[in-house]
Amino acid sequence: MTPTFIPDAQLRRAGLSSTTQRRAVLTLLVGRLRPLTAQEVHAELNSSGQHIGLTTVYRALHSLAGVGLLHTFELGGQRAYRHCGAAPHQHLICTRCDAVSECPPGIVATWLNDLHQHTGFVPHPDRLDLRGTCATCAET
Ligand SMILES: [Zn+2]
Ligand SMILES: [Zn+2]
Structure with a gap:
């Protein structure tokens, strides 16, 4: 059973302020099996009408990974990010x-x-x- 995803609550629990950019990035990554690179996150956000600069996307990913909401992976030599569950795995x-x-x-x-x-x-x-x-x- 997957609990309803509330980006605000996840961000606050992790000690991050809930900014529009962080919510957008986190929401995009929830439920994805494959980790996404910053460029991919940037491209998807922009094609869905959320115009967030690449530098801002990088910063948001970095802070979300810093508090453990995202896990990082190497994908074709690039850093990629995945939203993982809170339980140890x-x-x-x-x-x-x-x-x-x-x-x-x-x-x-x-x-x-x-x-x-x-x-x-x-x-x-x-x-x-x-x-x-x-x-x-x-x-x-
Ligand atoms: Zn496969
Ligand atoms: Zn993980």
């Missing part, structure tokens, strides 16, 4: 379509525990990206 990144899905940390907890038992390495699983092929691409 790992990223499953499709190398064919660039879709990112969220994997609950419970699923990898056993593996991380085994890893520690075997190597003594203490992982900090706050950010773990796993590359592969998503279910949709694997079918084709």
Whole structure:
């Protein structure tokens, strides 16, 4: 069940003031599987009639990522941004379509525990990206 998305509330909870630009950028990214670059966010906002400068888009993305509302990814050598859920998760990144899905940390907890038992390495699983092929691409 997805709670109704209220950009104002998310921004305030994260300690950011709710500006028109931040709301526009955040709203655009909500529900997207594939991370978007600043240029893509800029182009989509402008084609939907929201004329926000590229520099402003960059600043908004930077502050949203800074408080953890967006997670950053490398897409073709460029920084891309995705709105992720507030619950802890790992990223499953499709190398064919660039879709990112969220994997609950419970699923990898056993593996991380085994890893520690075997190597003594203490992982900090706050950010773990796993590359592969998503279910949709694997079918084709
Ligand atoms: Zn994430
Ligand atoms: Zn895919």
